[in-house]
Amino acid sequence: MLKILVFFLWFLGFAIGLPGLVLALIKHGAQSDFAIDRDAGDVAGGQFKDPARLFGRDTAAPPVDARSMFPLAVAAAAAVYPDATRVLIARGPDKERSKLLMADFYSGLASGNTTQDHGGSRFTANTGEVGWIALQGEFGIAVLGPTREAMSARRAAIPGFHDNPKRTLGNKIDREYMPYALAVLLIWCLLVAAQFGRMAAWVGGENAPDNATPVAAEVLADKILALNQQDVPFTVSRGDAPNMLVVDWRYADAKWAELMRVRDMEKSHRLVLRLDEGGHTARSRDYESAMSWSAGADGANLDWKGNLGITFFKYEYEKAYGLFFENGTLKLTPSYEYRFDLDEMKAPIIALVIGNGWNWRPVVSFWRPLGG
Known part of the structure; x- marks a missing residue:
C-alpha cells in the first residue's frame, strides 16, 4: 500500500504537478504587455480631460465622442489618422462592465482570424481591416489599420498606451517562447510516460528472497503449468513464444461456464507472462477484456476485446436470491454466489515465481524502455 501511495504522489505531484506549477508561475508572473497613462484617462463631463495625451497630436482631426457606440461607458472617443488607421478608447464604470462593452464592440466588428497578440487579441474586421483589441482595468482600446x-x-505610437516597463521573463516566455515551452512540455510528457511504466512495475513488483536459487526458465514454466492440476479458477497454457505463458479465467470449465452463463458475465481477465531468464524476471501484463462467447459440443469459443496494462487489484462479490419451493413451502434462498478476487488469481503464480528465485514485475508493455 505504501508503494501505491508513493506512486500516486509521484504521478500527481511530480509528473503532473511540477509542469503545471511552472506554467502557472509563468502565467502569474507575466504582466500586461502595455501600460496606460491613467492621468490622461481622467474624465470630466463625459469627456476625456486631455485627449491629446491619449491619442497623440498627429490625428487627422480632433477625436470625436463615441459614447453612442458604448452606452455603458463613462467616456469614449475615436480618432482617425492620416495613414488610415483608427483608434478607439473607452472607459467603463468598472472592469466587468468595461469587459462587456468591449465584447459587444468586438462581436459587431470582428469577422474571424482571432489570435493573441501583445496582451490583446488581433483579428480581421468585417471592413477588411486588421484590428487589435485589449482591456486593462476599466479601460478598453481598439486599433484598426x-x-x-x-x-x-499605430498601436506602438499611441502616447496614452505604451509598453509596460514592468514586463518580466514570464512575459517573454508567454508571448514569444510559448511554442518552445510547449515543446519542452511534450518532451516531459514522453519522459514521464516512459518512467510511468517503470514506476508501475516497481509498485506491483516483488523480488525473490536473497537465499532463493533461481531455477531454469523451463523448470519455472512447468511449475506454473502444474497449477492446472489444482482447483483454481484459471488455466495456464503456453504462449506464442517459448518463454511466454498465458493465464486465463477458466471459462471452459463446466462449473465456471455455468456461473458465467447464469450471471451473463461479459468481463474476464487474462495474464500474459514472459520469462526473462537473463535477469531471472517474470514480467506480467494484464488484459481486462470484454468477451462474447458460445459453448457447445466442441467447447467454448471466446472473442477477446479489451484493455491491457497493469491491474493492481480487483475484487467483485455478488449474491442473488430466488424463490424456491422446499418441502411444500416457498422460501427465499440464494440462487448463486459469485466472488472474483484478482489476488487469488495472481497470488499462486507470484508465490511460485519468487519462491523459485525469480523476480515478479507487472508491466504496461513488454518493451523494456517503457515497461521496465
Whole structure:
C-alpha cells in the first residue's frame, strides 16, 4: 500500500504537478504587455480631460465622442489618422462592465482570424481591416489599420498606451517562447510516460528472497503449468513464444461456464507472462477484456476485446436470491454466489515465481524502455 501511495504522489505531484506549477508561475508572473497613462484617462463631463495625451497630436482631426457606440461607458472617443488607421478608447464604470462593452464592440466588428497578440487579441474586421483589441482595468482600446504593419505601428505610437516597463521573463516566455515551452512540455510528457511504466512495475513488483536459487526458465514454466492440476479458477497454457505463458479465467470449465452463463458475465481477465531468464524476471501484463462467447459440443469459443496494462487489484462479490419451493413451502434462498478476487488469481503464480528465485514485475508493455 505504501508503494501505491508513493506512486500516486509521484504521478500527481511530480509528473503532473511540477509542469503545471511552472506554467502557472509563468502565467502569474507575466504582466500586461502595455501600460496606460491613467492621468490622461481622467474624465470630466463625459469627456476625456486631455485627449491629446491619449491619442497623440498627429490625428487627422480632433477625436470625436463615441459614447453612442458604448452606452455603458463613462467616456469614449475615436480618432482617425492620416495613414488610415483608427483608434478607439473607452472607459467603463468598472472592469466587468468595461469587459462587456468591449465584447459587444468586438462581436459587431470582428469577422474571424482571432489570435493573441501583445496582451490583446488581433483579428480581421468585417471592413477588411486588421484590428487589435485589449482591456486593462476599466479601460478598453481598439486599433484598426489597413494592414497588420500599419495597425502595429499605430498601436506602438499611441502616447496614452505604451509598453509596460514592468514586463518580466514570464512575459517573454508567454508571448514569444510559448511554442518552445510547449515543446519542452511534450518532451516531459514522453519522459514521464516512459518512467510511468517503470514506476508501475516497481509498485506491483516483488523480488525473490536473497537465499532463493533461481531455477531454469523451463523448470519455472512447468511449475506454473502444474497449477492446472489444482482447483483454481484459471488455466495456464503456453504462449506464442517459448518463454511466454498465458493465464486465463477458466471459462471452459463446466462449473465456471455455468456461473458465467447464469450471471451473463461479459468481463474476464487474462495474464500474459514472459520469462526473462537473463535477469531471472517474470514480467506480467494484464488484459481486462470484454468477451462474447458460445459453448457447445466442441467447447467454448471466446472473442477477446479489451484493455491491457497493469491491474493492481480487483475484487467483485455478488449474491442473488430466488424463490424456491422446499418441502411444500416457498422460501427465499440464494440462487448463486459469485466472488472474483484478482489476488487469488495472481497470488499462486507470484508465490511460485519468487519462491523459485525469480523476480515478479507487472508491466504496461513488454518493451523494456517503457515497461521496465
